[in-house]
Amino acid sequence: MAELINGFPSDGIVTINRVLLKPQYTVDDLQERVAVLCENVKTYHSDTGFVGGFVALNSGAISNEGSTIGQAVKSPLKDKEALIVTFWRSFEEHEQSHRSDTFQPLFKQVLELCENGNEEIAYSMLWSGRAYSPEEAKEARKAKAKYGSKAA
Numbered sequence: 001m002a003e004l005i006n007g008f009p010s011d012g013i014v015t016i017n018r019v020l021l022k023p024q025y026t027v028d029d030l031q032e033r034v035a036v037l038c039e040n041v042k043t044y045h046s047d048t049g050f051v052g053g054f055v056a057l058n059s060g061a062i063s064n065e066g067s068t069i070g071q072a073v074k075s076p077l078k079d080k081e082a083l084i085v086t087f088w089r090s091f092e093e094h095e096q097s098h099r100s101d102t103f104q105p106l107f108k109q110v111l112e113l114c115e116n117g118n119e120e121i122a123y124s125m126l127w128s129g130r131a132y133s134p135e136e137a138k139e140a141r142k143a144k145a146k147y148g149s150k151a152a
Helices: 027-045 091-098 103-111 134-147
Strands: 013-020 050-057 081-088 120-124
Touching (some): 027 081, 027 091, 027 103
Antiparallel strands (some): 013 120
16 A cells, blocks of 8 residues: 555554534634644644544535536535544544543534534545656556556
8 A cells, every 4th residue: 555644554544524514603713723623633642643634625516427426516515514534543542632631622612613513433544545656657557558458
């Protein structure tokens, strides 16, 4: 498995929180509170299991090429739904981080924004990888032409 996040072990854990903003809150509110929470995790848990993470906001776009249910034009959750994705060496280390005295007050401030409460699901990584460089892509296409199928 190629590394997507440097230092993330092949048997690491990925956690995903799905946030649906309450109507009275904005994306700016979410960004501010999550930034403070993420800074806390980086400061206090980088040496106790935290490897990295990201926060993604629903852009409203729905891929008609990648979706199999209808031909939607836009998501009704645009600017209302966000995913908080974190990468950990182990589930146990993740759980310990949540018991931290510095983490809990900040976590509660983020939860105040959520109309859906919170369910954080942990996933075992099956694959990750980065894109090929232009030269690597050229070589990969040559190898496919010589040895494999041409599915694009």
